[in-house]
Amino acid sequence: MKKIFCLFIVLIFFSCQSNLTDKAQDPINKIVIGERYSITSAALAEDREVFISLPLNYKRNIHSYPIIIVMDAEYLFEITNSIVKIKTSRNEMPESIVVGIPNNTGKRSDMALELTKKDGRKFFGNNGGKSKDYLEFFRKELFPFLEKNYRVNSSNTIIGMSPTFGPVLEALWYEPNLFSGYIILAAELSLKTVSNKTVAEKVLTSLQDTLHTGASIYIGKAGKDMKRRPKEEAEAFFKLKQALDSTANYRIRYKVEILENEDHYGMSITGIQHGLETIYPIDLWDIPYRDFWNSEKPANAIKSFYNNLSKQYNFEIIPLEDSFYAAQTLLGTIRRLERQGRMKELKDVLNLAITYYPNSEKLINLTSGTKQTGNNGIK
Numbered sequence: 001m002k003k004i005f006c007l008f009i010v011l012i013f014f015s016c017q018s019n020l021t022d023k024a025q026d027p028i029n030k031i032v033i034g035e036r037y038s039i040t041s042a043a044l045a046e047d048r049e050v051f052i053s054l055p056l057n058y059k060r061n062i063h064s065y066p067i068i069i070v071m072d073a074e075y076l077f078e079i080t081n082s083i084v085k086i087k088t089s090r091n092e093m094p095e096s097i098v099v100g101i102p103n104n105t106g107k108r109s110d111m112a113l114e115l116t117k118k119d120g121r122k123f124f125g126n127n128g129g130k131s132k133d134y135l136e137f138f139r140k141e142l143f144p145f146l147e148k149n150y151r152v153n154s155s156n157t158i159i160g161m162s163p164t165f166g167p168v169l170e171a172l173w174y175e176p177n178l179f180s181g182y183i184i185l186a187a188e189l190s191l192k193t194v195s196n197k198t199v200a201e202k203v204l205t206s207l208q209d210t211l212h213t214g215a216s217i218y219i220g221k222a223g224k225d226m227k228r229r230p231k232e233e234a235e236a237f238f239k240l241k242q243a244l245d246s247t248a249n250y251r252i253r254y255k256v257e258i259l260e261n262e263d264h265y266g267m268s269i270t271g272i273q274h275g276l277e278t279i280y281p282i283d284l285w286d287i288p289y290r291d292f293w294n295s296e297k298p299a300n301a302i303k304s305f306y307n308n309l310s311k312q313y314n315f316e317i318i319p320l321e322d323s324f325y326a327a328q329t330l331l332g333t334i335r336r337l338e339r340q341g342r343m344k345e346l347k348d349v350l351n352l353a354i355t356y357y358p359n360s361e362k363l364i365n366l367t368s369g370t371k372q373t374g375n376n377g378i379k
Contacts, residue, residue, distance in 0.1 A: 073100025
């Protein structure tokens with residue numbers, strides 16, 4: 001009888017464990033960071049997957065967003081999306097639509113440039129040579145798809161990592177109107193292209209060209225990679241940076257660097273971060289909210305600053321409505337003005353905020369509250 005009782009207890013225990021496991025495997029809500037599409041591409045003669053991550057409150061808002069294209073999306077999409085999310089929440093860049101191009105067809109090396117070593121051997125073997133096909137894919141298929149289905153503006157950034165920096169450099173060299181921001185990770189500068197010029201020489205020529213006025217480019221390489229490469233590679237990095245410092249078009253933002261103690265793929269986190277900081281540098285994105293709060297007319301100060309910032313980039317950039325534990329936003333400014341008892345200035349900022357975010361329930365409720373309470377505070 002005792003044995004039967006013990007067996008009964010054991011069965012109950014495993015039954016409970018099974019129920020707990022089933023519940024743990026049945027999520028209440030899934031965490032979703034994006035959407036997946038398949039685009040039939042004539043330019044590439046195959047179906048390509050596309051990952052898309054939208055900014056917070058995209059569906060509620062009405063304005064358009066810049067695009068960030070990231071190659072190797074099966075590896076770099078989540079990294080890029082997280083970096084963009086953090087930087088936008090801290091007022092360090094505009095909210096953006098992140099578009100990932102994964103290598104779902106197993107043809108990653110197709111987009112590599114045909115590069116040759118000093119001894120005449122091909123760097124990527126017999127692979128590569130189809131990077132221009134990807135430019136056609138972007139121009140004729142991907143961008144029209146995005147323009148049809150999403151509110152995108154004219155600002156396009158592209159991120160590529162060896163060997164997927166092929167389309168990035170092809171665009172820089174031959175189609176300067178396709179992108180305004182270029183982030184090249186695990187770059188190779190000393191290798192020769194099919195034109196018999198090195199990558200560094202072609203980059204320098206492009207960045208001296210007036211066609212690239214207003215563009216931004218980041219070129220990064222892991223320090224551990226550099227130690228395994230011939231001395232010509234380090235020399236190419238040094239000479240390109242030196243040449244750009246003296247001859248680059250003054251309206252081009254650029255950064256060429258070696259990331260010490262980083263390896264080939266591990267450098268992607270720092271590289272993407274530094275690349276975005278090259279496009280959106282701190283000297284332009286140091287948003288002076290304390291000056292706004294202390295000005296006689298905070299709403300005018302905010303509007304003027306963002307109008308000037310928008311002119312720098314040739315697309316509309318608007319202040320954040322709110323953010324994660326940050327006062328440097330429109331709602332943060334409203335809260336600050338309320339504490340100061342500056343109700344007239346508060347109403348002006350609230351009216352400005354409504355023009356940027358007309359569908360925001362928070363702002364609409366605040367507007368209703370100020371009408372009901374007059375100058376005696378917000379409900």
